[in-house]
Amino acid sequence: MMVMVGMLFFLPTLAQEEPWRNNGSFDIGFAADAWNIELGYNRMLTPFMGAGIGLMIDNEYDSSSLMDYLMESLSDNSSYDSYDEDRIMRLSLIPQLTLRTPTLRLSRKTDPGDGLLLQVQPGIMLSFPVNETEEVPDYRAVPQIPKGETGYHYYTLPTVRVKNENGHWCYWRLRAALGYQLGAGFLYAAYSVSNYSIYDSRRNIRLDGKPIHDYPQRRLTHTVSVGFNIAF
Numbered sequence: 001m002m003v004m005v006g007m008l009f010f011l012p013t014l015a016q017e018e019p020w021r022n023n024g025s026f027d028i029g030f031a032a033d034a035w036n037i038e039l040g041y042n043r044m045l046t047p048f049m050g051a052g053i054g055l056m057i058d059n060e061y062d063s064s065s066l067m068d069y070l071m072e073s074l075s076d077n078s079s080y081d082s083y084d085e086d087r088i089m090r091l092s093l094i095p096q097l098t099l100r101t102p103t104l105r106l107s108r109k110t111d112p113g114d115g116l117l118l119q120v121q122p123g124i125m126l127s128f129p130v131n132e133t134e135e136v137p138d139y140r141a142v143p144q145i146p147k148g149e150t151g152y153h154y155y156t157l158p159t160v161r162v163k164n165e166n167g168h169w170c171y172w173r174l175r176a177a178l179g180y181q182l183g184a185g186f187l188y189a190a191y192s193v194s195n196y197s198i199y200d201s202r203r204n205i206r207l208d209g210k211p212i213h214d215y216p217q218r219r220l221t222h223t224v225s226v227g228f229n230i231a232f
Contacts, residue, residue: 021044023229024040024232026038026039026228029190029192030223030224036223037056037057038225048102050098051095053096054094058091058127090128090129091127095124100119101118117178117186120176121177124173127169127170129167129201130201131164132205133163133164135160136160162206162212164201165205165206174192175192177189184231190224191223197221203215203218
């Protein structure tokens with residue numbers, strides 16, 4: 001009996017779902033090593049379940065950390081000017097499912113369809129490029145200094161092109177978004193976790209078996225993002 005009474009009290013606050021099927025989204029996210037922009041399209045098969053695809057551009061920070069990047073962006077001090085033309089950028093296609101809760105109206109005075117909404121999107125990330133090529137100084141070409149000779153020696157080293165090996169390109173991702181539905185719009189904040197790494201396209205670039213870069217070890221990537229969704 002108590003359960004039935006509770007349902008009678010709760011159900012009127014659930015908004016009636018509008019028959020919108022197509023959804024387009026845009027968001028910007030920040031992780032420990034990179035920031036990204038993502039465009040998405042979802043086709044809702046039912047009011048609470050759908051499928052779609054996302055297109056994400058991932059851009060490595062110019063500096064070594066998020067804090068350095070933010071300091072550089074906010075400061076006029078030239079000491080923070082560390083723009084790196086060789087920073088990593090990757091493009092990812094993300095087929096994904098979309099699961100939604102009913103919209104919870106915060107007040108009976110709000111329009112039907114307006115209210116809080118939780119959305120979960122499990123997906124697969126297909127990231128490119130997989131194996132990048134870099135031109136690096138060939139330290140093997142440093143000439144031997146004659147025995148007994150002292151002083152400074154300056155050399156212009158030749159360069160050699162080396163390619164990454166066994167790069168990763170397929171990852172999983174789970175994202176949850178909490179936001180407010182207002183008419184055809186949905187404003188949200190999201191959190192995602194994935195085994196994706198922006199460094200995987202260059203992690204195994206080696207010269208004589210030795211890695212060229214000292215990237216962090218592979219770990220889960222945690223991203224926070226904000227964005228909006230438009231139903232049509």
